[in-house]
Amino acid sequence: MKVVYDHQIFSSQCYGGISRYFFELAKGLAEVVGDDGSVNVNSPFFVNNYLSGAPSSFGVLGKHMPAFRGVERFCRASNTVLSPLLMRALRPDIVHETYYSSRPSAPRSSRTVITVYDMIHELFPQSFSEKDKTCAVKRQAVQRADHVICISEHTRQDLVRLLNVPVEKTSVVHLGFSLTTSVIEDVQEPVRPYLLYVGMRDGYKNFEKLLRAYACQPWLKENFDLIAFGGGRFSASECAMIERLGVVAKVHQHGGGDQVLASHYRQAAVFVYPSLYEGFGIPPLEAMSYGCPVVCSNTSSIPEVVGTAARMFDPDSTESLANALVEVLQSPEACQELRRLGLARVNEFSWSRCVRETHAIYQRVLS
Incomplete structure (x- = not known):
């Protein structure tokens, strides 16, 4: 052949x-x-x-x-x-x-x-x-x-x-998926626990919905920052929205290579994937491989990829997204179970x- x-x-x-x-x-x-x-x-x-x-x-x-x-x-x-x-x-x-x-x-x-x-x-x-x-x-x-x-x-x-x-x-x-690496670049311990978002943010990626869900939950803002990794610096419209929501000091954009991303996955309290549509969706698998609990959309191919190893929500609903985050983050048992299920799930890919x-x-x- x-x-x-x-x-x-x-x-x-x-x-x-x-x-x-x-x-x-x-x-x-x-x-x-x-x-x-x-x-x-x-x-x-x-x-x-x-x-x-x-x-x-x-x-x-x-x-x-x-x-x-x-x-x-x-x-x-x-x-x-x-x-x-x-x-x-x-x-x-x-x-x-x-x-x-x-x-x-x-x-x-x-x-x-x-x-x-x-x-x-x-x-x-x-x-x-x-x-x-x-x-x-x-x-x-x-x-x-x-x-x-x-x-x-x-x-x-x-x-x-x-x-x-x-x-x-x-x-x-x-x-x-290829991110898993034995080399994880040292990144300074976060001052506050954080929610992690990875990748591009415009259009169907639905990042603005995540911003609104985060900003509407006082408990989330009091206890967690939100980090967007990759995707370039925040645009003017994103900066305006972050300021309008009153979360300028709590929402951050970070970048770097695979080793830095691996460190972010490992340190995050939860990985959030609010996309309206994906043909596959590798980032949830990457997060699972580092023991990071996954909270993600229940649409398109995403349930096919994550199986039962993630807490899912309706990406069209700010309330559904916010409730899913609070439900997982307020329960150490739920976080631990998602870690266990995620590490098992990645073996299928x-x-x-x-x-x-x-x-x-x-x-x-x-x-």
């Missing part, structure tokens, strides 16, 4: 969830196929830092480019010309496209697989620019593919319903399982 992953995500993403997924997939698959096949990443020029340190077990056909203004545009333009030439020389059995494109990456003799991560663009168009063409390009890519992998059952149901894709053309393969299930799909597509 000859498998090739195309250049798309690796020429546009230095770090990130999708490129991490394909890096782990390629690395694991190379070990599975061994001498009975080959695994390559066809990206003549790339910016991705995972690939720059890739093991020799799979072939990265390309050159890592240093950061400069316009480097991503250069990589995409160059790869559009060079990648098809290299792809024809490789003569792969399977081409797994790493993102959505209106043009095929695979030669006519190859089978094409694509992964759909979520249907956020279709369900929350107001969160994106009118110039964003993701919906149209995704539809073309899905129609062209021989098989579609979805990262959750909920995403598959949305895909089938919204794009009228035959269910037999789809499979579900859950992601693994691994990159090795993701690799095995994807390899089985490739075999079915070729049969």
Whole structure:
């Protein structure tokens, strides 16, 4: 079996969830196929830092480019010309496209697989620019593919319903997660216990609802700070809202690498995930892996991921969110039980399982 992953995500993403997924997939698959096949990443020029340190077990056909203004545009333009030439020389059995494109990456003799991560663009168009063409390009890519992998059952149901894709053309393969590290950077002990939020905050991520829930509960404000990790500094509108709610001294934005994030998970009183929609949702698993109790939305794929190992709430209701936080934080027994259930839950998700299930799909597509 000859498998090739195309250049798309690796020429546009230095770090990130999708490129991490394909890096782990390629690395694991190379070990599975061994001498009975080959695994390559066809990206003549790339910016991705995972690939720059890739093991020799799979072939990265390309050159890592240093950061400069316009480097991503250069990589995409160059790869559009060079990648098809290299792809024809490789003569792969399977081409797994790493993102959505209106043009095929695979030669006519190859089978094409694509992964759909979520249907956020279709369900929350107001969160994106009118110039964003993701919906149209995704539809073309899905129609062209021989098989579609979805990262959750909920995403598959949305895909089938919204794009009228035959269910037999789809499979579900859950992601693994990669944050767990034995190295945790020393971070100063917090002055006050805190609630932890991780990631981007705009639109469907529903961070403003969390701010309102936090601010409306005097007991929460008296006993806990709220830390938003990652996602960049607070915007002007976020700062105005935080000031309007009277919680300027209690709401903070922090940043850093995986080691710093791991420390925040380990020290947090609870991890809060108020998102209105996720195609999968890795942060709750990361929190669980560090023994942090999880309080999260009861929508989209999130219940599929967390199972019974989290306290869930209605993300459209400020009261439901606030009550869930108070209920957990006022009960040491509830916190301990969520820690226990979370540590057991994360064992069900691994990159090795993701690799095995994807390899089985490739075999079915070729049969």
